[in-house]
Amino acid sequence: TQLLEQSPQFLSIQEGENLTVYCNSSSVFSSLQWYRQEPGEGPVLLVTVVTGGEVKKLKRLTFQFGDARKDSSLHITAAQPGDTGLYLCAGPTTSGTYKYIFGTGTRLKVLA
C-alpha cells in the first residue's frame, strides 16, 4: 500500500521564521503535488513536481522533489500569518491512473 507521511504534524512558529515540511514514502512516485487548505475551504494546488531532484520556487515557498522520487519537501522563508493552513502533499497511485493519495498533512500556524 502506498503511503505519504508528512512531518511534522503540527507546527507553530513566529512571523519571520523559516520552516521545512517533509513528505516521505517508501514508494516511488511519478510526480507529487503540494496543496494548501484553509479552514472552510478545499485544498488549493501550489505546485506539481515531476522530475527527480527538481526544485520549484513560488515566491517565499521552495519545493523540492527527491532524487529517487520517494520524498519531497516544502521550505517557507520568512513565514507570514497568511501562510497559516494545512499543507498536503499528494501523488498518483500505481493501482489506478486516476486515483490519487494524499499525505497526512502538516498544520501550520504562523503567529504575528
Added chain:
Amino acid sequence: DAGVTQSPTHLIKTRGQQVTLRCSPKSGHDTVSWYQQALGQGPQFIFQYYEEEERQRGNFPDRFSGHQFPNYSSELNVNALLLGDSALYLCASTKGTSGSFTDTQYFGPGTRLTVL
C-alpha cells in the same frame, strides 16, 4: 468564472439514514472526483466520474455510490450511514480526457457531514 460549488454546506444525519451530496464542476471541466476528509487527516479518494461513468474507485464500500449528469455535475450518495462517515466531503474537477495526475484539480469548499 464560477469555481467548483458544492451543496449543502453542512448536513446532520442519524445512523442508518441516507444522504446525497451535490457538486457542480468548474466551467469547462468534465471530470469530477470525490474525496472524504476526516478531521485532521488528508483527503481520501472515493471515486472519479467521467462521461457519466465511474472511471476509478478508491477503497470505499458499496454504500458509497455516485452519479454524473450530462451537464457534468455529480452526486455522491451514502447509504446506511455510520458514525465513521462523519467527515468533510470534497469534490474536485479537472478538464482533460487523460485524467492525468498533472491535470490541475480544483476543489470545492466541501460539505461537512455529521452523523449522530
